[in-house]
Amino acid sequence: MKKLVKILSAVLCIVLAFACFFGCSKKVESTPVEPKDFRVSAYLVANGLDEKTFDSSNLSRVTDIIMFGNANYDEQGNVTLTDAFEKDIEVIRKFMTGQNLYLNILGPSSQSDSDNWNDQMYDLADRNTAAFESGILEQGIKTVLEKYNFDGVVFDYEFPLRSKDWKAFDKFIISLDSVLGDKYKIGMSMVGWNLKQSKEAMDATDFFEIMSYDLWDDNGYHATMDIAADDISLFVKKGYDKAKLDLGVPFYARPTTKEAYWYNYNEYYDKISDDGLYEDKGLGLTFSFNTYDMIEEKTQWALENGVGGMMIWHYSCDVSADNDKSLFAAIDTAKQNAINNK
Numbered sequence: 001m002k003k004l005v006k007i008l009s010a011v012l013c014i015v016l017a018f019a020c021f022f023g024c025s026k027k028v029e030s031t032p033v034e035p036k037d038f039r040v041s042a043y044l045v046a047n048g049l050d051e052k053t054f055d056s057s058n059l060s061r062v063t064d065i066i067m068f069g070n071a072n073y074d075e076q077g078n079v080t081l082t083d084a085f086e087k088d089i090e091v092i093r094k095f096m097t098g099q100n101l102y103l104n105i106l107g108p109s110s111q112s113d114s115d116n117w118n119d120q121m122y123d124l125a126d127r128n129t130a131a132f133e134s135g136i137l138e139q140g141i142k143t144v145l146e147k148y149n150f151d152g153v154v155f156d157y158e159f160p161l162r163s164k165d166w167k168a169f170d171k172f173i174i175s176l177d178s179v180l181g182d183k184y185k186i187g188m189s190m191v192g193w194n195l196k197q198s199k200e201a202m203d204a205t206d207f208f209e210i211m212s213y214d215l216w217d218d219n220g221y222h223a224t225m226d227i228a229a230d231d232i233s234l235f236v237k238k239g240y241d242k243a244k245l246d247l248g249v250p251f252y253a254r255p256t257t258k259e260a261y262w263y264n265y266n267e268y269y270d271k272i273s274d275d276g277l278y279e280d281k282g283l284g285l286t287f288s289f290n291t292y293d294m295i296e297e298k299t300q301w302a303l304e305n306g307v308g309g310m311m312i313w314h315y316s317c318d319v320s321a322d323n324d325k326s327l328f329a330a331i332d333t334a335k336q337n338a339i340n341n342k
Helices: 002-023 085-095 117-132 137-148 163-180 199-204 225-238 292-304 327-341
Strands: 039-045 064-068 071-073 079-081 100-105 152-155 185-190 207-210 245-250 252-255 277-280 285-288 309-313
Touching: 039 207, 039 327, 064 085, 071 100, 071 137, 079 137, 100 137, 117 163, 137 152, 137 163, 152 163, 163 185, 163 199, 207 225, 207 309, 225 245, 225 292, 245 252, 245 292, 292 309, 292 327, 309 327
Parallel strands: 039 064, 039 309, 064 100, 100 152, 152 185, 185 207, 207 245, 245 309
Antiparallel strands: 071 079, 252 285, 277 285
16 A cells, blocks of 8 residues: 555646646747748947948838937936937938838946956946936936937947846836837847846747857857757747747858957958858958858748748948849748748
């Protein structure tokens, strides 16, 4: 009898373990994204746009524009705009054909004298937290969105490393969501290795730009397909809705040895090898690009795996739309194929 009780107890423990595992799973059901609704979000570095020199030829392939580099908030929570801000808005709206327009807003940078990266990020977090707790930043952002008719705001606060930093950021995002209401969306740039956002803040955020770049595989290749798939997997396991995720791709190269160099695709597109490598003999470095085929493969994968869209850093790194090696064309080809197959 005792032996039977022990067996039944062991079985019950196993059943409870499985129940806890599946009951506590953070994976959520993702709303399927129709290919026609697949987002193509592009960061546009805008601090002095020139209507005469701006290449708008790829904008028709973009659904969401994120203006970057001309709006900030300080430690006191005050929102500041560059002198070129209104001109930037004027220029980009002349070329828009129905895209959503988002304002990326940057916070105070680190003022730490330390060479230690963690110390720099802690200092940056302290300064951003002061802004989040100021009580005025939410309304300041809303005022700018209203005045210039934006569709929402995007944060590029990438490295709140400590739990207290995340708690302050989460609390602010939830507060901002209540201030903005349903009229404006909130977006966030994030990395897969630093996912400490609360469930409430996840729900308050409308979309996430996954920065799947500045990462290398064991052979030195930059931002590979495997890295992209692994990044998305990390977000899904954490409980993010895939339909809210935009897979970030680089329209630039990094050295295989990770030095601090960035090479724009449009300056080297006709010099790179089939596997995306360019050897700079002057520097003695080999640069790793995402090729046309790689970008098309990533887009097709994202479409087939329920991801909500693609994100590009950044718009002006591509060649013109009439060039058959345009990376935006690679994204558009995969998207149109999915639409036609649907």
